[in-house]
Amino acid sequence: MAGASLAGTALTDKxxxxxxKASQFRNWITKDGEFQPEKGRYHLYVSYACPWAHRALITRNLQKLHDYIDVSVVHFHLDDNGWRFITEAKDDDSEGTIDHVYHLDRLSKLYSKANPDYEGRWTVPVxxxxxxxxxxxxxxxxIIRMLGEFEVLTGHKVDLYPEELKSxxxxxxxxxxxNINNGVYKSGFATSQxxxxxxxxxxxxYLDKAENILKDKYEGKDDKxxxxxxxxxxxxDIRLFTTIIRFDPVYHQHFKCNIKMIRHDYPFINTWMKKLYWQNEAFKSTTDFDHIKKHYTTSHHSINPYGIVPLGPIPNILPL
Ligand SMILES: N[C@@H](CCC(=O)N[C@@H](CS)C(=O)NCC(=O)O)C(=O)O
Structure with missing residues (x-):
């Protein structure tokens, strides 16, 4: 299964x-377990393009873990051998970073280090x-839940999963x-009409459902x-945001989710997204539209064989 083509067809069933497929490494960082919170012990491997990895980047930022957990960023282009790292450090991360821990050229090699018999996909975040x-x-x-465990070291915690709101x-x-996070992929990777x-x-x-939740809460209110x-x-909010921020720039055209657009048809979701992005640094500083657009449109050859990166929409997100 590892290395199956991201052209799309190999990912779909008959x-x-x-x-x-379900993720396979499922340990937890806990205060008194095998993996305890420690400064500098853990490293986060991400793609700026990936909505799942983006969740982890936002949360690391909100929990103020910059000095506790370092990050390596894969190149935006994904090929049949999975994600790669640039191998010579550069001043900017426009094409990703080196693997700061081992200087590996491929994420697959990290998975092999963890388990030489691993047969799943080589996904981020790790x-x-x-x-x-x-x-x-x-x-x-x-991962986003266990980042809360670092509170014992940092003395700081944003409770993103408070007891009274859990259910x-x-x-x-x-x-x-x-229906939404994975729904856009199910639409975009589908190989039958x-x-x-x-x-x-x-x-x-389900976007309509999310819109109605925000509308019921905020219609007519100028709420901060x-x-x-x-x-x-x-x-x-974090889990919905990473899909919505990619919606107009990528999913609308690349995954053919083009019945409506967030900016034109979902005023409440649009305001919610813009407030998170423009008013909270954790969301804006971790959003890289260049990686996002280039990754999807250059990696999925059966969807976009020439790898042309569309210029629109302009701008990627509207001002508040
Ligand atoms: N369930 C995983 C999904 C992660 C995932 O699918 N990541 C994609 C990028 S958006 C990936 O790394 N794909 C590489 C591949 O399938 O080869 C999670 O939420 O952490």
């Missing part, structure tokens, strides 16, 4: 449907343990994941808060 030389987790949903967050995360149509219609059904759940920024 019925033309894309079904995402939370790497430099002490045990293994992968703690390659599941973004769990509401879980409920929202579940349908957002299946039927699979595409049912998935794309479904994406918009603008969050999906309660009056708090929670992981639910």
């Amino acid at each position: 019925d033309g449907e894309f079904r995402r 939370l790497w343990d430099k002490k045990k030389e293994t992968i703690v987790s390659n599941e973004s949903a769990e 509401e967050i879980d409920e929202l995360n579940a349908w957002v994941y299946d 039927t699979a595409y149509e049912s998935n794309v219609v479904n994406v918009f059904k 808060f603008y969050y999906l759940i309660g009056n708090h920024l929670t992981e639910a």
Whole structure:
């Protein structure tokens, strides 16, 4: 399975449907477990293009972990051998960074180091343990929760999953994941008209649902808060944001999610996204539209064989 073509067809089942496989490294950082929070022990491997890795970058930023967990960024272009790193350090990260830990040229080699028999896909994000030389987790949903454990060292914690909101967050995360986060991929990677149509219609059904949640809360109010759940920024906002910020620039055309646009048709989601982006540095500083656009449009050859990167929409996100 590892190395299967990202052209699209090898990712779909016989019925033309894309079904995402479960992540395989599922350890947890905990105060008194095998993987304890320690300064400098862990390293985060990400792609700036990837919505799942973007969750981890936003959360690292919100939890103020810059001095605790370093980051390596893969090149935006993904090929049949997976993600790669640039091998000579450069002043900017427009094409990613070197692998700061091992100077590897391929992410696949990191997975082999953790488990030589690994047969899954070589995905980002990866939370790497430099002490045990293994992968703690390659599941973004769990990585963003465990970053909260560093509170014992930093004395700082933004509670993104507060006790009293847990069930509401879980409920929202579940349908957002299946129908929106993963829904855009199911639309874009579909290799039959039927699979595409049912998935794309479904994406918009659930965007409508998210729009109505925000509308019910904020219509007619000039509220400084603008969050999906309660009056708090929670992981639910982070998890929806990383898909919505990519929607007009990429998913609308590249994944053919073009029944509506966020900026024209979803005023409440658009305001919510713009507030997060323009008013919270953790969201803006981790969003790299160049990596995002170039990654999708140059990596999926069956969707865009010549790898032409579309110029629009201009701008990628509207001002507040
Ligand atoms: N369930 C994983 C999914 C991660 C994932 O699919 N990442 C994509 C990038 S957006 C990837 O690395 N794909 C490389 C490949 O499939 O070869 C998570 O949320 O952490």
